[in-house]
Amino acid sequence: EDKVVQSPLSLVVHEGDTVTLNCSYEVTNFRSLLWYKQEKKAPTFLFMLTSSGIEKKSGRLSSILDKKELFSILNITATQTGDSAVYLCAVDRLTQGGSEKLVFGKGTKLTVNP
C-alpha cells in the first residue's frame, strides 16, 4: 500500500528560527514529490521534485529529494509568522491504468510565534 509519512506532525518555533520538515514515502511507480502549503482551506503549490539531489529554492524555502533513501525535506529559514500553516507532502504516482494519482501525507502543522 502507498504510504507518505511526514514528521513532525506539529512544530512550534519563534520568528527567525530555521525549520526542517521531513517526508518519507513508499509508493509504486513514483513520478514526483510535491510540497504544498495550506493556510486556511486551499493548499497552494510550493515545489515539485523529480530528480534526486537537486535543490529547489524559492526565497526562504528550499527542498531536496533523495530517491535512493525515499525521502524529502523542506527547509524554511528565518521563519516569519506568515509561515504558520500546514505543510503537505504528496507523491505523484502512475496507476496501473496509466493515469496519475496524488498520495498525501498527513501534514506538518507549523506555528511561528512572534
Added chain:
Amino acid sequence: KAGVTQTPRYLIKTRGQQVTLSCSPISGHRSVSWYQQTPGQGLQFLFEYFSETQRNKGNFPGRFSGRQFSNSRSEMNVSTLELGDSALYLCASSSSGTSFKQYFGPGTRLTVT
C-alpha cells in the same frame, strides 16, 4: 482567470441523509479531482474525472460517487451519510490531469450530526 470554486462552503447534514457538492474548475481545465481531508487521515484521494469520464478512484465505499458535466463542472454525491463523513472536501482542477499542476478550491466543510 477565476479560480476553482466550490459550493456550498459549509453544510450541516444529519446521519442517513445524502449530500451533493459542486465544483467549478478553472476555465479550460478538463480534469477535476476530489479529496477528503480529516484531522485523523489527512488528505485522501476520492476520484478524478477527465472529460466526463472517471479515470481514477480512491479507496472509498460506493456511497461516494461523482460525475462531470460537458462544461467540466463536477459534482460529488455522498449517500447515507455517516458521522465519519464529516470532513473538508476539496476539489482540484488541472488542464491535462497532470497532478502537479492542480489548483485547489477553498473546499466544502461538511458536518454530519
